[in-house]
Structure formats: structure tokens, C-alpha cells
Amino acid sequence: MMRTRPLKVALLGCGVVGSEVARIMTTHADDLAARIGAPVELAGVAVRRPDKVREGIDPALITTDATALVKRGDLDVVVEVIGGIEPARTLITTAFEHGASVVSANKALLAQDGAALHAAAEEHGKDLYYEAAVAGAIPLIRPLRESLAGDKVNRVLGIVNGTTNFILDKMDSTGAGYQEALDEATALGYAEADPTADVEGFDAAAKAAILAGIAFHTRVRLDDVHREGMTEVTAADFASAKEMGCTIKLLAICERAEDGASVTARVHPAMIPLSHPLASVRGAYNAVFVESDASGRLMFYGPGAGGSPTASAVLGDLVAVARNRINGTTGPGESAYAALPVSPMGEVVTRYHISLDVADKPGVLAQVATVFAEHGVSIDTVRQQGKDGEASLVVVTHRASDAALGGTVEALRKLDTVRGVASIMRVEGE
Numbered sequence: 286m287m288r289t290r291p292l293k294v295a296l297l298g299c300g301v302v303g304s305e306v307a308r309i310m311t312t313h314a315d316d317l318a319a320r321i322g323a324p325v326e327l328a329g330v331a332v333r334r335p336d337k338v339r340e341g342i343d344p345a346l347i348t349t350d351a352t353a354l355v356k357r358g359d360l361d362v363v364v365e366v367i368g369g370i371e372p373a374r375t376l377i378t379t380a381f382e383h384g385a386s387v388v389s390a391n392k393a394l395l396a397q398d399g400a401a402l403h404a405a406a407e408e409h410g411k412d413l414y415y416e417a418a419v420a421g422a423i424p425l426i427r428p429l430r431e432s433l434a435g436d437k438v439n440r441v442l443g444i445v446n447g448t449t450n451f452i453l454d455k456m457d458s459t460g461a462g463y464q465e466a467l468d469e470a471t472a473l474g475y476a477e478a479d480p481t482a483d484v485e486g487f488d489a490a491a492k493a494a495i496l497a498g499i500a501f502h503t504r505v506r507l508d509d510v511h512r513e514g515m516t517e518v519t520a521a522d523f524a525s526a527k528e529m530g531c532t533i534k535l536l537a538i539c540e541r542a543e544d545g546a547s548v549t550a551r552v553h554p555a556m557i558p559l560s561h562p563l564a565s566v567r568g569a570y571n572a573v574f575v576e577s578d579a580s581g582r583l584m585f586y587g588p589g590a591g592g593s594p595t596a597s598a599v600l601g602d603l604v605a606v607a608r609n610r611i612n613g614t615t616g617p618g619e620s621a622y623a624a625l626p627v628s629p630m631g632e633v634v635t636r637y638h639i640s641l642d643v644a645d646k647p648g649v650l651a652q653v654a655t656v657f658a659e660h661g662v663s664i665d666t667v668r669q670q671g672k673d674g675e676a677s678l679v680v681v682t683h684r685a686s687d688a689a690l691g692g693t694v695e696a697l698r699k700l701d702t703v704r705g706v707a708s709i710m711r712v713e714g715e
């Protein structure tokens with residue numbers, strides 16, 4: 286039966302995502318009301334620039350005072366799509382204190398302060414939902430938290446940043462320059478307010494922290510995630526990848542150790558075989574594999590960024606939270622009971638593609654091979670190309686720990702015959 290008192294929703298931020306949330310709330314109002322069991326009313330919109338024309342939004346709802354809005358006391362749900370740490374954090378906790386549940390798309394904040402925000406939500410008996418924070422429109426948080434709650438997740442691996450996938454795809458498929466591709470991603474509304482967060486891997490690392498936390502029932506913060514961005518990936522790296530039948534993607538990988546006693550989380554560029562489904566993920570699309578004991582391997586794929594896809598995830602959460610309000614209940618909160626230690630990157634085991642500039646003379650190959658052997662890193666293939674007394678040596682290893690590989694590279698750099706280490710890239714997805 287339809288409740289007549291509308292649920293009051295405040296929107297904090299009306300940028301790329303917020304404006305789409307407002308639009309869908311208005312255009313789909315009847316369907317949303319039918320699905321929730323009560324009408325939803327946009328009760329206020331906090332913005333930074335009040336003079337901007339905002340189509341479809343009653344100007345009377347606009348305010349620049351987000352704090353006063355969340356303190357009103359009659360709100361059911363606050364949707365936070367401002368981004369960043371402050372004032373978003375204080376606004377969210379203030380919203381809980383004044384009786385509202387919260388839907389957020391803010392991965393940076395959740396990866397930094399998720400535990401405290403969940404605790405605040407629980408203290409006040411409210412919901413904190415954030416499906417939009419990871420992989421845009423793709424349902425991932427809810428499947429991990431609810432559908433897979435009876436299984437044991439061992440690995441979450443995928444592309445979780447649309448901007449960098451868009452840039453890498455452009456560089457690979459059209460030979461576009463880095464800056465040109467980044468500008469286009471920004472214009473399309475994919476990039477963060479400061480795109481350094483995307484290209485240096487902070488955004489993907491925040492998402493990895495959130496995913497690992499939920500998948501392994503363990504608190505994982507941004508600082509626990511090993512992070513390397515994609516700004517150093519060159520056209521030469523793409524050429525090397527092609528020679529190996531691979532392409533390069535920025536991956537987020539969260540893994541349970543084989544003995545189950547610890548977990549790791551990392552973000553870095555990696556070569557993946559063209560035959561792997563992740564190699565075909567184009568533009569700002571994201572794709573994530575989840576591997577669990579009983580389910581086997583699941584793949585989640587879809588638009589990972591952009592106003593409308595992200596708003597889809599926000600609206601899904603809004604409906605869920607609104608239903609909980611009507612039923613006088615809350616959804617699942619934080620689950621961190623396993624409290625597994627997060628191991629450092631040195632313990633991660635994977636394969637490596639190393640490109641060395643060496644002197645082209647007898648014995649060099651043997652010298653290089655000895656260094657690998659001394660560090661317990663087994664070589665899979667070696668390819669050498671000569672050029673005027675110098676040579677380029679490409680070594681692909683079998684699986685080795687990051688610590689062993691690091692030691693190998695350090696020792697290689699000390700060899701007189703090694704002029705330089707041109708690139709080191711992990712090889713994943715085999």
C-alpha cells in the first residue's frame with residue numbers, strides 16, 4: 286500500500302552525478318514511488334554555485350548551506366555527491382545525527398574513513414549505502430555484501446577506473462597522446478575533480494580498499510593498498526605488450542593468501558593477454574572478476590563512470606534505503622569480523638616482463654640469467670634485439686614474489702653490462 290507522506294531526500298552536490306540523480310528522481314518519480322511504497326520528494330539541493338542554471342530543479346530548493354540542510358531534522362535520506370574528504374565527512378555524520386540515512390558515491394572518503402562512518406550510521410540506527418562508489422553503474426558492492434554472503438571470496442580482480450581505461454584504450458587503439466585522451470575523459474565527466482586521483486591510481490586504490498574490505502570481511506584502508514598509477518606507461522610498453530600478444534590495463538587486485546591467513550590489495554598497470562576478457566574492456570567501461578570457493582569465477586561488466594551510469598547506482602541505493610526506512614529497519618552494515626592482516630606488496634606473487642638495455646657482448650645473457658637464478662626468480666622467456674653494440678633484452682619470468690623481483694632488479698642495475706632497466710611490468714590474467 287502506498288504511504289502518502291513523502292520521503293524527503295536532500296542532495297549534496299549537483300555536478301556530473303548529482304544533476305543526473307536529480308533528473309532521474311524527477312522523471313522517474315512515479316516508478317520510484319511505486320517501487321518504494323511512498324513518494325520521494327527532493328527537499329533541498331546544496332550547491333557551491335547557486336547562480337548556475339539547473340534545468341528541472343526548482344530554484345527554491347537550492348542552497349549553498351549544506352550544513353543547515355542536513356541539520357533540518359525532517360530528512361529521510363541524504364545523497365552525498367560532493368566528493369573529497371571534507372566537508373563531505375562532517376556532512377554525512379551530521380546527517381546521521383539528525384535522523385537521515387545516507388547514500389554516497391564517495392570512494393575516497395569511504396576508503397579513508399569507512400569504519401568510522403559505518404560506526405556512526407550504526408550508532409544512530411541509519412543506513413550507509415555506496416554502490417556508486419565502486420565501478421559506477423555495475424552492481425558490485427551489493428552482490429559482494431549480500432549475494433555472496435554465504436560464500437568465501439578468494440580474489441577480486443579487474444578494471445575499476447573508467448578514466449584510465451579510457452586513456453589506455455585510446456593510446457593503444459588510436460595512438461592518441463596521454464594528455465589529449467585525459468582531456469577527453471574529463472570533458473565526458475569520467476575524471477575526478479583532480480584527475481591525479483585517476484591517473485596516479487588513488488581512485489582505483491580507494492575502490493580496491495572498499496572491495497577488499499567487503500570481500501574479505503576485513504578492514505582495508507587506502508594506505509593498505511599498494512598503488513602505482515599509469516602515467517609512466519609509454520607507447521614502447523604497448524609495443525612490447527603487443528609482441529607478447531598482450532595489452533596493458535590498470536588493474537585492481539585483491540587476493541586472499543593461499544593459506545587464507547592474510548590478504549593483499551594492489552593497483553598497478555599490468556600486461557594481460559589479448560585472449561583475456563579484460564583485454565576487450567574498452568573506453569570508460571569497467572569489469573571485475575570475483576572468484577569464490579563455491580561460485581567459481583563471476584564477471585561483472587558495465588559502464589564504470591559518467592553521470593547517468595553512476596546516478597543509476599545512487600538511485601538503486603536510494604530505493605533500498607527508502608524501503609528500509611518504511612519498514613523501520615536497516616540493511617547490512619560493516620562486516621569486518623575476520624580482521625585478517627593485510628600483507629605488504631613484497632609478498633605478492635606474480636609474473637614479470639622486464640626490459641633491459643645491455644651491452645651487446647659475449648657473456649651478458651649468462652650474467653643476467655645468473656642474477657635471476659641467485660634471487661630464485663625463474664625465467665620463462667628471453668628475447669634479445671641488437672642495436673649498434675647495445676642490445677635490448679626482454680625477460681619474462683615465471684611466478685615470483687615482488688620482493689624477489691625487486692632484489693633481482695636492484696642487482697641487475699649494479700651490473701656494468703646493464704645500462705638501464707627500461708621497464709618492469711607485471712603480467713596478469715594467465
Ligand SMILES: NC(=O)c1ccc[n+]([C@@H]2O[C@H](COP(=O)([O-])OP(=O)(O)OC[C@H]3O[C@@H](n4cnc5c(N)ncnc54)[C@H](O)[C@@H]3O)[C@@H](O)[C@H]2O)c1
Nearest residue numbers: 298299300301302331332333366367368390391590591595
Ligand atoms: N563522475 C563519475 O563518473 C563518478 C562515478 C562514480 C563516483 N563518482 C563520485 O561522485 C562524487 C561526485 O562526482 P562528480 O563527478 O559529480 O563531481 P563534480 O565535481 O561534477 O560534482 C561535485 C559538485 O559538488 C559541488 N560542491 C563542492 N563542494 C560543495 C559544498 N560544500 N556544498 C555543495 N556542493 C558542493 C561542486 O560545485 C560540484 O558541482 C565524487 O565522490 C566522485 O568520486 C563520480
Ligand SMILES: N[C@@H](CCO)C(=O)O
Nearest residue numbers: 446447448475477590
Ligand atoms: N573517476 C572515476 C569515476 C568513477 O568512479 C573513474 O574514472 O572511474
Ligand code: NA
Nearest residue numbers: 416419421423
Ligand atoms: Na557500482
